[in-house]
Amino acid sequence: MSEDIVLLNSDGLRVDGRALDELRPIKIEAGVLGNADGSAYVEWGANKVLAAVYGPKEAQPKYLQDTAKAIVQVNYNMAAFSGDERVRPGPNRRATEISKITAEALENVILTNQFPRASIDVYIEVLEADAGTRCAGLTAASVAIADAGIPMIGMVAACAAGKIDGHIALDLGKKEDNFGQADMPLGYVPGTGEIVLLQMDGHMTMVEFRKAMDMAISACEQIHELQIGALRRRYAVNYADMDDGGTEQ
Ligand code: UDP
Numbered sequence: 001m002s003e004d005i006v007l008l009n010s011d012g013l014r015v016d017g018r019a020l021d022e023l024r025p026i027k028i029e030a031g032v033l034g035n036a037d038g039s040a041y042v043e044w045g046a047n048k049v050l051a052a053v054y055g056p057k058e059a060q061p062k063y064l065q066d067t068a069k070a071i072v073q074v075n076y077n078m079a080a081f082s083g084d085e086r087v088r089p090g091p092n093r094r095a096t097e098i099s100k101i102t103a104e105a106l107e108n109v110i111l112t113n114q115f116p117r118a119s120i121d122v123y124i125e126v127l128e129a130d131a132g133t134r135c136a137g138l139t140a141a142s143v144a145i146a147d148a149g150i151p152m153i154g155m156v157a158a159c160a161a162g163k164i165d166g167h168i169a170l171d172l173g174k175k176e177d178n179f180g181q182a183d184m185p186l187g188y189v190p191g192t193g194e195i196v197l198l199q200m201d202g203h204m205t206m207v208e209f210r211k212a213m214d215m216a217i218s219a220c221e222q223i224h225e226l227q228i229g230a231l232r233r234r235y236a237v238n239y240a241d242m243d244d245g246g247t248e249q
Contacts (some may be wrong), residue, residue: 005179007164014176016045020169023159023219024132028139028226030147030234036123038148040230042140045173046130051140053148056118070115074103076137078126098134099124105138105158105187105196111151120150131177135159135185138197143227147234154191155227157220160184161212163204168211170219184212188220 007015014020024045033039036052043049059065076098078087102124110120122144124137135158142155162172163182172183182204187197195217204212 005175007176007179008167012167014164014169014173016173020167021215023171023222024173026223026226028143028230030143030230036144036148038144038146038150040140040143040147042136042143044132044136044139045171046128047126047133047136048128049133049136049140050125050127051137051144052123052125053120053141053144053150054123055120055148056115056150057121059117059119064119065117067116069112070110070118070120072103072107072110072112072120072122074099074106074122074124074141076102076124076126076134078129078133082126082129098137101197101199102134102138102141105156106141106145108194108196109142109152109154109156109189110145111153114151120145131172131174131183132160132185135187138187139223139227143230146227146231154189155224156187156189156196157223157227158185158187158197159216159219159223160186161216161219163202163208163212168204168208168215170215182208182212184209184216186213186216186220188217190221190224 027043029041032041033052038053040051056070059071076095080087080089122141126133138156138158146155159171161170161184162180164176164180172180177183182202184200188195
């Protein structure tokens, strides 16, 4: 993180013209894959992320099974062509970390005790990356799990807030992530008010931290509305496709 690069202009606007509390444009679509039990696609600024869900199904190998609840397994992967430079295929330290924290966030909301010995498998494929992919991935995964009909307390919406040129800013882009002073991804469940993911890279004062948290939570509330909208659109399409034209019984 460097102090030399100017990330805020004299009007207080950021390198991509956003205000400090402004999200990048976000589009969410549910049910985009035919073969997965549930799926979702998220475009978030220049990020493009696909999430697919299988399960609940019997956990294999058997030693993974928990007799009291389902296990949640997440595989986060960046496609080779997703970054400025070719990403080396296969697991690495960062992908393992993001998979783990995403699974832990989702375990907080999925009603896993309804599915003993089962596994719920979530695949997150980052097709294009521009900072914030773990938040986009977690947001997409929640919609995919809902699309799969897996019961949850509520969907997790995720968004980062950080610090650039000494100011707290929402949803850092790649340049801001690289040259800003802090980045704090946050996963939030608007239905319960719970925070299920919180990470921090860099430094903030306590006052800055509270401001960043408030900003990220209020963004998560907006993102949650987009998640619900995606599921509503998905449901409306299927309803209209029914043989009886979707007329109520
Ligand atoms: N990145 C990349 N190649 C990598 C890892 C990261 O191009 O192997 C880029 C990518 O744009 C990613 C950004 O760096 O979104 C920030 O990565 P970070 O680890 O902070 O995670 P993210 O912000 O994506 O959750």
